Amino acid sequence: MNGDGHPDLITSNQDSDSASVYLNDAKGAFGDPRGAYIGDANDGVTGGSINNPFCCPMVSDINGDGKPDIAYIMYWKGFQNPWRIGVLLNDGTGHFGAPVISDAFEGTFQIYDVRLADVRSLGRPDLLILGSDINSSFGYLGFAPNMGGGTFGRVKITQLNQGPGIFTVGDFNGDGKLDLAIGRGSGRADLVERISVMLGNGDGTFQPGADLDFGPAATTGGGPRRMVAADFNHDGKLDLLVGVNDNVIGPGSLPKPLFEFIGRGDGTFQPPTTLTAESVLFDVADVNHDGLPDIIEQIFPITIQGFQVPTFKVLLGRTDGTFQDGATYSPFAGLSNTVLGLRATPLEFPGLLLGDFNGDGNVDIAVPQFGAGFNQVTFSRAPSYMQFLLGNGDGTFTPDYAVHDFGKVPLPTVVADLNGDGRDDLIEIDPWPSSYKRSLVYSGFGDSGSARC
Helix, strand or coil, X not given: CCCCCCXXXXXXECCCCEEEEECCXXXXXXXXXXXXXXXXXXXXXXXXXXXXXCCCCEEECCCCCCCCEEEEEECCCCCCCCEEEEEECECCCCCECCCEEEEEXXXXXXXXXXXXXXXXXXXXXXXXXXXXXXXXXXXXXXXXXXXXXXXXXXXXXXXXXXXXXXXXXXXXXXXXXXXXXXXXXXXXXXXXXXXXXXXXXXXXXXXXXXXXXXXXXXXXXXXXXXXXEECCCCCCCCEEEEEEECCCCCCCCCCCCEEEECECCCCCECCCEEEECCCCXXXXXXXXXXXXXXXXXXXXXXXXXXXXXXXXXXXXXXXXXXXXXXXXXXXXXXXXXXXXXXXXXXXXXXXXXXXXXXXXXXXXXXXXXXXXXXXXXXXXXXXXXXXXXXXXXXXXXXXXCCCEEXXXXXXXXXXXXXXXXXXXXXXXXXXXXXXXXXXXXXXCCCCCCCCCC
């Protein structure tokens, strides 16, 4: 955060409505937190909120100065007031300015998914929010243009002709403008799931594109919960991976397939193929440096006996869009913690904590875990820690078998290279209170070894 080549740490604290930054001294210590209050009470009028940030932070260069900033969706000051977005601008020296707050969405609506994307091709990300009315009967798309300086302009809300869901962005018809792919139910009595494309006009407006219905809920497992867009078959056209889930834990849980939709390049997709019969958490990265996206799945059996030791399976991408099964990898025994949300909203299932944490140019996997004393019913706090599966660059991983203790505190949930040193950092947002703490995470695992946070 301060440009000294060492990653620092950030936390967001809801109870005190503050944010804290811990600067890395390059010796494995981070010193006292440096941060600021980011809740409503800082206007001198409104009382503070104990739950001001809606969910997890988003990292993006909001003002286009080349430095990663932090954005987060905020609750309304009062019911029927607008949802808001707060932006903390990074000055490049490890300090963030006071929150820059703009309206984000209609306050009486529910928020389903959020994206920051450069819809207008101006070099700054705009805000896109997908939500619904209070009865979830209609979907609404909110667009707020990035006005520069961390501010967003007047929100334009468009009612959709179908219900809400989750979405991802990409140029699906090859016209150079960002489009939306929305995963949701079709609204039909047979509960067929649907991928709907909205074609971007390049100005923040979208026109309806093609719909593609796929398996009934009894087959898909309930509804889309994660979507990733990439060119999986190497034909220059964006494809989709869609994971679905029924949100049921235990023996009654339905199968949860992972589907691949091959893009035709005109805004439509071929009928899906099933990659795996069951999938909960997955992410995409090129783990063997062949230029093809690979899949890392967390094999995450949630049973009536509770959360299990996390195991990760690698599926290596082929040039035709298919995937080759690879090996599985696990850290030391411990209860998985990655089911907790890593996204800006709670609805979409999180991706994995993937990044180059030791600066060797290979993708690694950070594995947050709970220790003894974790209560799976009450989710009471227990010792939490992080382990790492270090990538070898050929699609294989080696557990470092080191335990990085975090104590009885929330674990980092977002990965980004915050200070541009080539090593990915971890960002923490605390459920309580409304604040952030900056402390650029691990100082890397090279000569200096791993840093305890």
